[in-house]
Amino acid sequence: xxxxxxxxxxxxxxxxxxxxxxxxxxxxxxxxxxxxxxxxxxxxxxxxxxxxxxxxxxxxxxxxxxxxxxxxxxxxxxxxxxxxxxxxxxxxxxxxxxxxxxxxxxxxxxxxxxxxxxxxxxxxxxxxxxxxxxxxxxxxxxxxxxxxxxxxxxxxxxxxxxxxxxxxxxxxxxxxxxxxxxxxxxxxxxxxxxxxxxxxxxxxxxxxxxxxxxxxxxxxxxxxxxxxxxxxxxxxxxxxxxxxxxxxxxxxxxxxxxxxxxxxxxxxxxxxxxxxxxxxxxxxxxxxxxxxxxxxxxxxxxxxxxxxxxxxxxxxxxxxxxxxxxxxxxxxxxxxxxxxxxxxxxxxxxxxxxxxxxxxxxxxxxxxxxxxxxxxxxxxxxxxxxxxxxxxxxxxxxxxxxxxxxxxxxxxxxx
Amino acid sequence: xxxxxxxxxxxxxxxxxxxxxxxxxxxxxxxxxxxxxxxxxxxxxxxxxxxxxxxxxxxxxxxxxxxxxxxxxxxxxxxxxxxxxxxxxxxxxxxxxxxxxxxxxxxxxxxxxxxxxxxxxxxxxxxxxxxxxxxxxxxxxxxxxxxxxxxxxxxxxxxxxxxxxxxxxxxxxxxxxxxxxxxxxxxxxxxxxxxxxxxxxxxxxxxxxxxxxxxxxxxxxxxxxxxxxxxxxxxxxxxxxxxxxxxxxxxxxxxxxxxxxxxxxxxxxxxxxxxxxxxxxxxxxxxxxxxxxxxxxxxxxxxxxxxxxxxxxxxxxxxxxxxxxxxxxxxxxxxxxxxxxxxxxxxxxxxxxxxxxxxxxxxxxxxxxxxxxxxxxxxxxxxxxxxxxxxxxxxxxxxxxxxxxxxxxxxxxxx
Numbered sequence: 086x087x088x089x090x091x092x093x094x095x096x097x098x099x100x101x102x103x104x105x106x107x108x109x110x111x112x113x114x115x116x117x118x119x120x121x122x123x124x125x126x127x128x129x130x131x132x133x134x135x136x137x138x139x140x141x142x143x144x145x146x147x148x149x150x151x152x153x154x155x156x157x158x159x160x161x162x163x164x165x166x167x168x169x170x171x172x173x174x175x176x177x178x179x180x181x182x183x184x185x186x187x188x189x190x191x192x193x194x195x196x197x198x199x200x201x202x203x204x205x206x207x208x209x210x211x212x213x214x215x216x217x218x219x220x221x222x223x224x225x226x227x228x229x230x231x232x233x234x235x236x237x238x239x240x241x242x243x244x245x246x247x248x249x250x251x252x253x254x255x256x257x258x259x260x261x262x263x264x265x266x267x268x269x270x271x272x273x274x275x276x277x278x279x280x281x282x283x284x285x286x287x288x289x290x291x292x293x294x295x296x297x298x299x300x301x302x303x304x305x306x307x308x309x310x311x312x313x314x315x316x317x318x319x320x321x322x323x324x325x326x327x328x329x330x331x332x333x334x335x336x337x338x339x340x341x342x343x344x345x346x347x348x349x350x351x352x353x354x355x356x357x358x359x360x361x362x363x364x365x366x367x368x369x370x371x372x373x374x375x376x377x378x379x380x381x382x383x384x385x386x387x388x389x390x391x392x393x394x395x396x397x398x399x400x401x402x403x404x405x406x407x408x409x410x411x412x413x414x415x416x417x418x419x420x421x422x423x424x425x426x427x428x429x430x431x432x433x434x435x436x437x438x439x440x441x442x443x444x445x446x447x448x449x450x451x452x453x454x455x456x457x458x459x460x461x462x463x464x465x466x467x468x469x470x471x472x473x474x475x476x477x478x479x480x481x482x483x484x485x486x487x488x489x490x491x492x493x494x495x496x497x498x499x500x
Numbered sequence: 501x502x503x504x505x506x507x508x509x510x511x512x513x514x515x516x517x518x519x520x521x522x523x524x525x526x527x528x529x530x531x532x533x534x535x536x537x538x539x540x541x542x543x544x545x546x547x548x549x550x551x552x553x554x555x556x557x558x559x560x561x562x563x564x565x566x567x568x569x570x571x572x573x574x575x576x577x578x579x580x581x582x583x584x585x586x587x588x589x590x591x592x593x594x595x596x597x598x599x600x601x602x603x604x605x606x607x608x609x610x611x612x613x614x615x616x617x618x619x620x621x622x623x624x625x626x627x628x629x630x631x632x633x634x635x636x637x638x639x640x641x642x643x644x645x646x647x648x649x650x651x652x653x654x655x656x657x658x659x660x661x662x663x664x665x666x667x668x669x670x671x672x673x674x675x676x677x678x679x680x681x682x683x684x685x686x687x688x689x690x691x692x693x694x695x696x697x698x699x700x701x702x703x704x705x706x707x708x709x710x711x712x713x714x715x716x717x718x719x720x721x722x723x724x725x726x727x728x729x730x731x732x733x734x735x736x737x738x739x740x741x742x743x744x745x746x747x748x749x750x751x752x753x754x755x756x757x758x759x760x761x762x763x764x765x766x767x768x769x770x771x772x773x774x775x776x777x778x779x780x781x782x783x784x785x786x787x788x789x790x791x792x793x794x795x796x797x798x799x800x801x802x803x804x805x806x807x808x809x810x811x812x813x814x815x816x817x818x819x820x821x822x823x824x825x826x827x828x829x830x831x832x833x834x835x836x837x838x839x840x841x842x843x844x845x846x847x848x849x850x851x852x853x854x855x856x857x858x859x860x861x862x863x864x865x866x867x868x869x870x871x872x873x874x875x876x877x878x879x880x881x882x883x884x885x886x887x888x889x890x891x892x893x894x895x896x897x898x899x900x901x902x903x904x905x906x907x908x909x910x911x912x913x914x915x
Contacts, residue, residue, distance in 0.1 A: 140840070141836060141839040141840045142838070142839040142840070142843075142844055142845060142847060143835050143836055143838070143839030143847040143863070170832075172832065173832060173835060173847070173860070173863050173864050173865060174864055174865075175848070175862070175863070175864045207832065208832025208833070208835070208836065209831065209832045209860070209864065209865035210865070328836060329832075329836050329839065403818070403902075403906075403910070404910055407906070407907050407910035407911050408910065408911065410907065410911045411910070411911025413911065416624065417585075417587065417588060417622065417623025417624045417744075418623070420558050420588060420623070421556060421558055421623065421743060421744050423557075423558070424556040424557040424558030424744065425555070425556045425557070428557075429557055430557060432557060432558040432588070433590070445588070445624070447590070448558070448588050448590070449588050449589055449590045449624065450588060450589075450623075450624035450625070487818075487907060488907065489904050489907055491818075491822070492822050492825065492902060492903065492904055492907065495818070495819055495822035495823065495826070496822050496823065496825045496826025496828065
């Protein structure tokens, strides 16, 4: 990720940093009384919109509505709540999602089809609309208030509350802002996400919202987002194994007045990938109950798809995850997880490294010093490298260890 | 499984119950000093042989040798050890596997190509041949000794030790014997297995050995075994996600003198399926750290393959497994796991039951009494039923809950 000659930088702020975007978060009391749980993102003007959505056959009601509203490549606002997934609720759920869009549209005086809706939380419980509706109204008031003022720090404070409002079991807030200097001037990108309960096949909901003031046509935006999601979120959780509510949505309102020139699209794309990877890594790092962050780096695979399969297989193996929790240099499990990934490679050429210490060469174990291995695995961040020497493709996947705390969290989540 | 008019019965004994089979287990001290760890199965005459093997790209040395030796559809002995997987060891590993076959062949005075070899244990450690070879010799002596006597109870005691010798973290010994009354007389089937560290994607090694005194041609035997494995072991662990050492092998020596008649093959096949399912269920029940046994029963799927995918997806979801551990009737996770299985169905027609209590209807939650749900989930056995009402196919998968103990076992397995 990134290079020494990057032409973009990370700036202060979040989802509302690009020109003409505003965001707010409020405490509506959906599940807890004192937690931000409704977030609103608004663009001054209708924006190009693109999204990638869960491949789960079971889709939440707000997600189905958002897929419909985004089909024309336009949107102007996103309303999000945590504390209730609004999934598997039949007609009641459909109505609740639609009502969230309608109330938002009414407050902001924009067409309802330009409102996207997103929810995260428990599946199969009725959305408490008596709390959600006042929440949306309050969030809309807040957005209108900041749109009136021009102070960046207040804008940031409000958008920070939006980032807080989408969190569920997350322990860290996930938001960033970037600025790219194009020849005609700067364009900005803001991003916020929530994860936790992460790592396929666990289907904890992953949400990410992105804003930019660059001028981007919807089709172009969709293609850029797809590529970025493949390299980032699809290497953590948005895979074949996804929740009913997963979505990544980007709005581009063009209010910087700048459309990147042909040679600048590559930079914009790279910035978008970096933004998405930063969120994906933050999500992995904050995996439910995680005590360690895992990065699996595959080199020398036969194809990019093979490299990704192998990297993901390693990061999602319960045996690898448990071994890393136990700080046990069990490289056999790593090789075996690579072996059942569905990708072909020659195991007799595989080298394996744990935080830089080579533990296997040409598919066989090395006599490495166990105390040295233990020292390296005591690190909170574990880099698992596997060099297949069987091709030229590479990939990274991110995950976390499997801990007692994960089980504590998930053995009794619903109640 | 089974029917009210079954023409076979479970009998006393195990792998050596069919005519002309002998088995023994000895303590060779491979990993522990006081554990049975070398097992030998021998047929009086060369037998038809068939096997299904791991699909992992990384294959253990003994497994590669066994694949070679079984290619001609004949075998007469199986030598098995626990405590060391003999995987990922390069030439040393190849030689060790070959030497195990050679020593066995020499002791039993049979061709080395008629010996199958199987190992289970830690990957990437050198096989202690100084312990293994005397172990094999002792096991062969024991087999010859029982072949001399004719006492069934001693035969059973020795074959029980063989079943003990293939165990690793298993907490229960897994062996059974069956007898089918054909028109010409009885034929017998013996089976023993080891599991634990089970459930894909966890790739704990699964081994199963089957003997029968029926007359069966190798091609027929292979086809019967494949079908039985698909309905049993492939619904627990031998799937895309497998260990480097997984194998299921069957020997048919024909010494009953009976070849089932055309109409009796169906019964033989059903008996074999029941035997394999019994072992598969025993393996699931004894999953590493398991406190509960899970059975996922899918009805009304569009195809048998879809039904299997959905059943397996439910049983292997960490979130479902954790919820069952926590006795939490979190049906949303069950529906979501079905939804990401890769099989298509209409979620709005799905009914879900937990130990008989309906918790969701037509894809939506029911207001079920929580205390009643808790009472039912306190059971050690949990039956998760999902009726899709979307076709006529059904399937069962078996698994276990995900517990603190699983993590204790796997955080530090290697050392």
